[in-house]
Amino acid sequence: MNQFEVRPVGVVESALTDPAGAPKQADEGAPEATLAFDPGVLDALDGVRAGDRIIVLTWLDRARRDVLRVHPRDDVANPQRGVFSTRSADRPNPIGLHELEIVSIDGLRVRVRALEAVDGTPILDVKPVLVPATAR
């Protein structure tokens, strides 16, 4: 099957530097962080506003791509499961999915809470959180 190339559009700036010490999920004590976008995608940010809830996709470049089964939450007491039934960073395509709130925006720099990705993580995409049609 074809392969495709992802091109980062920015990078995470965070006080978190050690993947082993980072929270596993955003609601487990993750800090505020900054999404620093490349100048080339400035137009893509038009309409993104402070207070918005967004989904950020990242490339977890420290993850292992050859791992198909893991102990959930890295706890060997948990029986191994397939990575598609977990949020393990290790998976064939290590794309991180983060739902965040925008705190403030200054040009290409978007402040968000709360993000468990470590400093330097490449950003692939930003999408608005959708409200179901039934609630519009």
Place this chain on the structure above:
Amino acid sequence: MNQFEVRPVGVVESALTDPAGAPKQADEGAPEATLAFDPGVLDALDGVRAGDRIIVLTWLDRARRDVLRVHPRDDVANPQRGVFSTRSADRPNPIGLHELEIVSIDGLRVRVRALEAVDGTPILDVKPVLVPATAR
């Protein structure tokens, strides 16, 4: 900045074949579809069950990557906005995000509802929908 290679782990099988005629979101009349996974990722599906709600990431290989601003919902009456504030398929990294329910599983074939991606769309990843820690 570095680029990274995504490797599809399967493909969408759907009655939808025309992107122009496909629903824009799953809750706008999208049909059931089948996720047909490659044999090499069978172990990654361990623990994925009928009835689960999952997030599927796809590669929208018919999208344009050079588009940074769009008329939302392809309606020229809507003022142009940056793609990061919309769910447009056209965006620098055209990764589709779909929240689905698993209807049934037969080995490498996972039946889901409802999916707006067209037949042949490459699948990149599957993740469980997380329940917030506050609700655990």
